[in-house]
Amino acid sequence: MAETTIETAVQALIDYAVAKSLITEDDEICVRNYLMDMLKLEKWEKPSVKEYGSVDEILDEIVDFAVEKEIIPQSNAWRDLFDTRIMGVFTGMPHEVNARFKEKYAKSPKAATDWYYAYSEDTNYVRKGRIAKDIRWKYDSEYGQLDITINRSKPEKDPRDIAAARNAAKVSYPACMLCMENTGFAGTLTHPARQNLRPIPMTIHGDKWGFQYSPYGYYNEHCIVFNSEHIPMKIDAEVFGKLFDITDMLPHYFVGSNADLPIVGGSILSHEHFQGGHYTFAMENAPIEYEFAMSGFDSVKAGIVKWPMSVIRLSGKDRAELERACDKILVAWRAYSDESVGIYAFTDGVPHNTITPIARRHGDEYECDLVLRNNITSEERPLGIFHPNPSLHHIKKENIGLIEVMGLAVLPARLANEIKALGDALVNKTDLSGDEKLSGHAQWMNELYAKYTAVNADDAENIIKREIGAVFEQVLLDAGVYKRNDEGKAAFLRFIDSVK
Structure with a gap:
């Protein structure tokens, strides 16, 4: 936005909310008074606002004013807490949002999710502007087009927030970021504000669940479906019915679950939840290479x-x-073990085998992919044997969860700045072993120097991106319990024989 007064920014936000049907003109005075109270404004002269920027730009203007007037401290966490509080003013009460969803659902499930996703963007719960900062490209692998993303949307930890959080009193409400009690929650320095969150209630397997979108989605309409009770993740006989219940309600969405064991599970194992969305991953398009029949x-x-x-x-x-x-x-x-390929169901009574299930609908046919997982570790591989090899950690070290399993790499933000530098190094064949920031890539880059003897500067970054894609392909191969060689394929068939 051009330079504005606080009144102009407030009016621009009100006009935005009217244009997005978050409020009506009848609500304007009431909403303005809410905002004036937050901003400690004692008088008002309505400005003329002919055009305004994105909601992010408008909110930045308002939050800058709040910092300048010492209404809030200057830090990333405080800014997010305050701009979410502001957008909460424009967010309908749960019963209103639920009623609108039901109204749209009566037309079709897709009409309902189309509306709800747009509403979540308009209220800035889904941080559309920040998500746009993520870097994305495709990699043509042997197994289809893999999605490669570098996550730049989540705000970095501010040292001031880290210090303040260290001294803040510990709270246990809500119990985690997936609890229903996050609805309308004001947030703290250690727990994000959710005044603009309105989960849609669902009945899954006879129990109360909630449906919402991820504020920092990795793919189209990235949603989360969560148990209304704070109970841990569990992969058992009932999980398949729960997943299919969701696909019955939202037949245009896939839905999957992270595994329920550490290392191969997701980041939040303490609260039962699934992830889904309106997106086709490479794994869904992957063909069947061996068919078999199951007796009974x-x-x-x-x-x-x-x-x-x-x-x-x-x-x-x-x-x-x-x-x-x-x-x-x-x-x-x-219960399955095959020592010849390093698969142990238990060691010292500790279970290691689980699955990552993904369900979807194709017309009147149900489909479920069962990804076999094992979280065993060793002294040499403390992060997991079926985990990215340490030689790949310069690109991907984190757990391989549901999203990666399906073929979408979520890579660390640091790579966004490193790609250009690595491209320059590729052109100049720079020794990176002593580079403070890039030395972790040195061995990999030496291999690329030998592979690409002459590189045009215009092609260098694309080569680096392509090679990052190749690393992710290897990451997935490492995470597979049965390797893609003759020994691994034969071992996989032995397990298949046990379930025919």
């Missing part, structure tokens, strides 16, 4: 998916029978 499950089609990780795909129109078939494989895998 005549309506179920089964096969091994051609994918870097170890995936069994089951499908069929009989949902109940498909659920039982999925459970049979889960139960068998939980």
